Amino acid sequence: MDQPKEKTPYSLNSKKVADATKSWLHKRGVTVEEIAELVMFLQQKYYPNLTMEECVHNVEQVLTKREVQNAVLTGIQLDILAEQGALIPELQDMISHDEGLYGVDEILAFSIVNVYGSIGFTNYGYVDKLKPGVLERLNDKSLGPINTFLDDIVGAIAASASSRIAHRKQAERELDNGGEFDEEDLN
């Protein structure tokens, strides 16, 4: 990759990329509400008053981030191509069998978590091991679709939304106590 020169005729359409991200998550059977439930699972013990509405909102905000969109689209693409048997044989084998030593799925997940800082790592690892809610279904190999990337991606989005909440709750606490806060850090 290289940074875009300003006069190139091709032009990225960010809205299309954002819309495709939502649309493909939906086509692959994952709702924002299901991801929000993972967030609730992760954050309830820290913020007992946390509402599902807040969880949904935070997931939606995570999905506006370009790095997240890139990882979602790339991961879903590889899952789909594996379902179609369209990959290089050795890669096909590893992705369609969710090979434990493959690891590129974790790498994409990690690129999502990272956008809200390192505090999301442990939440990601935790839901990825426990596989609560939607993650159990995505990880069920008997169901047909290949979700080698998608389960890690969904867990990573939930972990990112959890980090976003942790940042914002801290800001609320400080503002309540008369503190100041810079808008930028809240995004």
Place this chain on the structure above:
Amino acid sequence: MDQPKEKTPYSLNSKKVADATKSWLHKRGVTVEEIAELVMFLQQKYYPNLTMEECVHNVEQVLTKREVQNAVLTGIQLDILAEQGALIPELQDMISHDEGLYGVDEILAFSIVNVYGSIGFTNYGYVDKLKPGVLERLNDKSLGPINTFLDDIVGAIAASASSRIAHRKQAERELDNGGEFDEEDLN
């Protein structure tokens, strides 16, 4: 680390952390303008109309991010302790000699770059090798202060500000063309 329980008596004061970050960069002899010059060095060929004012603004916004503040304070702290000879002998040797196989300085730098996504990696690596402007001075071992962490951190802040500019310039382009844009992605 673990996420904060809501009723803990200790309370993080974000403004103090932000102020300490700016103050310590200043005490270690690095100005926002010098970091902005690195940004200009990195971005001028992509955006010929980029102004120093924009570069300064973007550096300042990067410095409002908590992950960046954490890395800056931790890195400067280790440099200072190495100057004082206050570290475990083996660590003292590695940090005071800027040992090539140490690598924790790059890890902290990487945690800064990451906040604005992977597109900043190459800018960071590039200025860290070329050492233009302020980085040449910070890396001059004959001058007294130990800046093993600081030079990597300053390069990483400049790379992050460059990524931030790339994201915003794209948004401007699309808005000029009648596109829509979600605020969140711009932070």
Place this chain on the structure above:
Amino acid sequence: MDQPKEKTPYSLNSKKVADATKSWLHKRGVTVEEIAELVMFLQQKYYPNLTMEECVHNVEQVLTKREVQNAVLTGIQLDILAEQGALIPELQDMISHDEGLYGVDEILAFSIVNVYGSIGFTNYGYVDKLKPGVLERLNDKSLGPINTFLDDIVGAIAASASSRIAHRKQAERELDNGGEFDEEDLN
């Protein structure tokens, strides 16, 4: 940091760094056996015949890696300095209270896990949340010592040893089936 010029008078003594790593883990009350127990906790369900001897061996091998040694020494150093109250006040507050938004402890942990590839991320996150065995004691804030970095580091070493085992078990399986294997990938 910069790569070493060959004629520099200072000379890294790798054996000293390796010995200091073991010695400081010991001084901070963590035994190789306790870390090996975390590995057993993580890996037993995948390899029912796994022995404690193998777990101990794999932890010891992880500890020979330079990146691991760098992270261990740096993290323990920051814990010790926080105990002594010797840090910049804002950093002192965050590290001594294991502030949830600090995150540099996770970054160092991540640099350990990474050496054996991305497959260790989830194991790290899992033990860091569950805090089994030695991690419960390290995380007990009522006990006096500050282990803000050490608990993440110990979890990361266990996760890395788990990844190392996963790589080697695969090799054993393939060799048993008459396959070939390149030595390098086993390290």
Place this chain on the structure above:
Amino acid sequence: MDQPKEKTPYSLNSKKVADATKSWLHKRGVTVEEIAELVMFLQQKYYPNLTMEECVHNVEQVLTKREVQNAVLTGIQLDILAEQGALIPELQDMISHDEGLYGVDEILAFSIVNVYGSIGFTNYGYVDKLKPGVLERLNDKSLGPINTFLDDIVGAIAASASSRIAHRKQAERELDNGGEFDEEDLN
């Protein structure tokens, strides 16, 4: 992904994956010698006696690492599918135009560099910006093939081989001085 249960009928064939990696690099027009030339470009000033034979050997050893093979195959796969126009339209646009805000190519590159520790980050960023030797050809958009992933991957392999050399040269130096060295750290 999840770790393999021991009795699964599918069985990863590591030799096939390793062979496919070499074979696909070759099919995409990249030789080990060209990557070795990048290593020489990066390391000559630190080790004036470094030979091309050593550079070739170190590149070959990097290519035996599973994480490297996974990233190479996945990246080349996405380049090929982009050439065939077989991707989701929004992803197709970003990969075929090497969109500056895409960044998954850097993420895969980073997963390669990481295997030999953080000291490779700057070497990767440096060659990725300067694009010496084979990287200039891979990055030439007028030539037909899409190498959005491949140029980053090749730069990352060269950076990793450079880190591997830095580790080994240090070991040689210490052994020459009568020091001891653990084999494991050399891999």
